[in-house]
Amino acid sequence: MDSHVTPQSTRGPDFSRRQFLRISGTTALAMAASGSIAGFLAACSNPQEEATLDLAAVNSPSGRLRVLGTATYQVDAAVPDGVDLNWGFAGGNEDIIARTQQEGAYDMVTTFHGNIEQLALLGRLATIDTSLIPNWDNVGATFRDSPSIRRDGDVVAIPHHFGYTYTAYNAAETSAPESLSDLMDPALTRRIIVPDDPYAVITTFAIFAGAENPNILTQAEFDEAMGLLRDFRPQLLTVHPYGQEGEIFGRGDAWVGVAESANTVLLMREAGLDANFTRLASWSWWVGFMLLEGAENPAAAYAYMSKALSPDAMRASAQQSEAFPVVDEATDVIDPAWGFTSVDEVLAEAPLQPGVPIEAEGDVVVFEDWLEAWDEFKAQI
């Protein structure tokens, strides 16, 4: 039988505070060190680090491919045989920058073109050798030759889809808005929504404000755009995360969506609404694949990019995302509702924007200021 001794004191420190802290600290350090050792061993045993990358390797890919991107563009038809795809889901554009901090955590990202500048500045983008992408020539010349996919002459992004922003509206409740004045109609008070995307909304309001280059704004132009946005505030019901707009329209909470994109209108129609859209203050964007520095399986990444540019895979991703394909052969799947005629026609009516500068040049407002102004706008008491 165990000796049963009544404690003499309620203090009873048979284990001092110092010992306690020391053991805690040592344990934590040990845990941390074990992580370091594990990482070191993993790095030492990585056989692909020194592997030569050539077309033969790209044509017979294997192993795990780790991609970070939105689910919008993930389709099975783009996965090459032999590749085990691990797709990490990004909830938004900013997710991409925050989550690619650990080199080697992902092989490739898919994101919109406005992120290129940030990722390049942070040294996260690897140069892409387009000769290792057999389907590279499938990409339309407008995108293949675009300066926006290059940095210092090197290709750093492979365009995949493009689209334009538009103003969606429920035709059963309101007529087509033709101007900002129409949108300011008192009948639309708290009936309009915009996405929670500073890039999309401020660009749109810079166009409303008459800015010549709505991404490269001087301080005065930026202030004017934000002033318009503040005046517009009473009209807004909410700023919504991408994906929520369908149910907001479906319930009848909102009648108009400004700076909407991709599948919003089609979702509204499928939900039984008399939905339509105008190209009021429209502008274009594109999304693409970017190979990351430290990618563990670049062969699989190249193979994926190439297969994603095949007409069949492109059709699948276009149908899922309702974004336009960059491969001309796949444009047959574009819903007639969009009135698509050609890439050039779209880009003429909704010009492709270059993205907001992230480093100050003269009087130009940088993206960080856009974000801060957007946050202030949303939080306005």
Added chain:
Amino acid sequence: MSLSPGATAGSPEVLVPPPAKVRRGVRSWVAHQRILTVPFVALLVATLVGPVSVLVVYSVLTPGFYSVELEFTLRNFQDYVASPTGMGLLGRSIGTGLVVTTVIVVVSYVIAYTAAFKLGRFGNIILLVAVLSTMASFVARVSAWGTILGTNGLINRSLLGLGVISEPLTFLLFGRFAVGVVLIYMFLPLGILTIYAGLIGIDRDLVVASRDLGATSAQTFWRIVFPLSGPSVMTAFALCFILATSDYVTPRLVGGLSGQMAGATIETLFMSMGNYPRGAATAIAFVGSMGLVLAVLGLIAKAGLGLLPLSARMRSRPRTTLRSRSRLTRTLPRLRILETLTAVGMVYLLAPVVILTFFSFNDSPITGLPWRGFTTRWYTQVVNSSSFINSLQASLVIGSAAVVGSVLVGLPVALYLSRRGRDGQRNRLIEVLAYAPIAVPGVVIGAALLSAMIFVGVSLGRTPTAVVHMMLVAPFIILIVRAQLLGLDPSLEEAARDLGARKNYVLRTITLPLIRNSLVAATLLAAAISLDQLVVTNFTIGSDSTVPTWIFGQMEIGLSPSINAAAVIMLLIPTVLAVLSVLMRKSASVPQPDDPEG
């Protein structure tokens, strides 16, 4: 037990706690074993204190672009304090948090009291409903509130149908009202479980004695039950206040432009702007403000408790006897209003789950109204999605590991705190640490962890995510179990020890069975939290995905009923497990003590 000097027989004041020297139970032994807290503290140091300490250092450094420059500055704090928007949002968040938490605690108390004292063994059903209501996906449940509160939502349709209103009410959704309703809904289960754990430990004999001595039911409640449930009420208040105040996803989804809260600013600074120093300073100021509010409220509560009957406060470790339950049921007031309010509370908790289940069969691309016909295609789509199945597997593996791990590290801490909490202030550090994972906003924990993992060289993925989940859910195990332990009678353990049972045997056969209810409740809650954890997981899961991150990803395509279907599947798994567990417990025979020596 002894009579207190000057006390008169016939009043509860006769009850005083036993002298410290006779408290010889296993928890007395546990109390001196600080080593029991080492695994939890080590876990916390590795996954929270260390990483967040880095951010604390960041808060006084100069921001670069997604980086930090080694130049000391206090500007990050100065900018935040000087910002009218920042201060306004802080005030709005704390104000909303206080209102929401007060409602949660009051409603939780009614429901928990009814479950503990009025419904007998059916009280467990209340707990099960509370826990299960949290199991379905957060995004899907919030979306279901849109179906209830929207312009053409169920409330407006009902009121229009009844002729109460002629135009839909537009203030219900996208504003502070919606934020309040949804935040209360989100954290009500936590309040119920925490308060229930405290109430269930109250000795029914005290209540019966009070009534036998002539006290009215109201006097019994205010002089006996309420003071004894004080610790659990304060715990529930603190937990819900912290979580409700720092939540930024709910305001974003239903708050419109007038319902935004401070957590969103922290998220923007970390995620969108990559301004870690300013984000860290904002987070520190935010957490500090919440701590200050809680400290002030704690002092007020202490002063309030000082006004309560001395007997109730001193009789802090009442006996738990089951034999008095039926008598208790007879003596407590038969106020049907409590049962009615509890039923309303259950409807409130279950309505979104019922709605999302219903609309998971809607043949429409959006998650709620309008109804477009019956279909099972969303289930087919989800079940055939290899990415969903992988995510489900990951969620279950991570959740299981997190729950088992958190019980292993949390239970000893709960045992330790339950004793030390009455004997002095030396466990204050452990107590503060137990709250830390809840007090620090998820986005701060996530950003800090990501930075630390990069620094240390730990690869992102399931294993680190499981460890981090363990840290995130352990506080719920600790605080809920401790709330019941504080109400248990140590003399039961003392009696066992006096009869020669060893400490481990007492722990296994006396203590653990007595805290079974709170342990089961805390474990289920931990599982629910882990299965629905998004914000931190998003940083640590790497190229893998869990169900919440999968749903988060699907949002980009558009919130479709496939999210409802996924939520129903997530709900079915714990429901089936819970039913199986009940069936197994029923079929199992009561184990006999095999070896009193342990």
